[in-house]
Amino acid sequence: MHTLTPSLPQIAALIGEPARASMLTALMAGKALTATELALEADISSQTASSHLAKLLNAGLLQVLKQGRHKYFRLHSAEVAALLESLLNLSVSLTPLNVSTGPQDPALRFARVCYDHLAGELGVRLYAGLLTEGLITEQDTQASLTEKGVRFFEGKGCDVERLRRSKRPLCRACLDWSERRHHLAGSLGYWLLQDVMSKGWVTRQPDSRALLFSPSGKRALCKHYPLQTRAC
Amino acid sequence: MHTLTPSLPQIAALIGEPARASMLTALMAGKALTATELALEADISSQTASSHLAKLLNAGLLQVLKQGRHKYFRLHSAEVAALLESLLNLSVSLTPLNVSTGPQDPALRFARVCYDHLAGELGVRLYAGLLTEGLITEQDTQASLTEKGVRFFEGKGCDVERLRRSKRPLCRACLDWSERRHHLAGSLGYWLLQDVMSKGWVTRQPDSRALLFSPSGKRALCKHYPLQTRAC
DNA sequence: CTGATGCTTCGACGGCCATCGAACTATGCA
């Protein structure tokens, strides 16, 4: 429960502590994690983690779900995720271009989860393909589904109208951490990731944001979605 | 110049210090301010302010412009402003509804500048009016100009296509600090404020984010733009 | 040159808070 109404600098200070920032970015993957998992993620003791998590809860940045002797934490709302995302984007945009960006792990660079949608090289190529096929249009960080795009996704079994009625924006362009180009976020980005996961084309690597594509899954993705070729 | 590439928690920690947060939010008004003005704003000595400003500059959050013996600071980019805005929005949305929100000054509550667009009661009523007239549509924080809206604004002398080509999004719904309802942001929001200011309907109060509408200016605004009535 | 103003650097002080050991409670398993 929130005891004090957190002000802007208080929220920023909470995120400004490296251990807490580690936990929060770990939760960007969208999965709920336990206190010990988060302690490992941040490389701190469980006591310290407990104190941090209490503060984040108290400020309303996290939700908690008790299950037996475990406590599962997740981000409180999409607004919190959006804040973390804009922080991440800013830190990326402030980083000089000559240093290598993002994670080193090739699997992470290739395909990973960003909060709840597809990121990495594959996410960027998919977004670019949707754009060149005229299925979405872009104006800065604001993307919209075209008429053609609506027909395309409904042909894949997506209830676009239902997504549109949800609280989150339908399409958003999210700046990719490692690629520095946009990938698809928003409720449609969420639906898309769910779709390719439900079809078994991809599986989540345990304890990581990385996504593992089977060879056949990768072929299927290329066939059913317009991926831009690597070259460009 | 940026010596180190600031990471996410570093950026957050910079904003998390109350004095620095004061300076940054003061700069949200869009005007460039001198070091002493910012020191006054944050209620700290000039030495301390100098140290804070050096850190913000070094992290790439601010730009500086030397003019004689003065230094004018402003936010480095629209991305920084967007980050501050999402922080502000989150702190508003986390604040319980039973406490009075936003500034006490009635002039500030009525009309003020939010970075570079119109906020306050008038901004909220204008946004609602645009919505009910079908000039814009809204899906969560994503607003778009309708065909009718394009014709409306072009009739007012706005080059919508040019705005669309700018780096910023054309329309954005920005959660109003005092009113807790949306007002119009994005490049169109910027154009609109410039328009009403160039027409002399409103003037900026010196050293404040408040906007002063003359009686005739207010009438003109009501006549030329669809303001929602106070009641709703 | 002289004085005034804007801003910076240096150094010392002080407070806040992240950290972890130790001890404790709560849940699950056999």
Place this chain on the structure above:
DNA sequence: TGCATAGTTCGATGGCCGTCGAAGCATCAG
């Protein structure tokens, strides 16, 4: 019932950093 594990509370320690006084540059006015 007893042991193991998850999580919390308390207290002591230590480090980081915001703060301002004093002194030092730079710029401008005369």
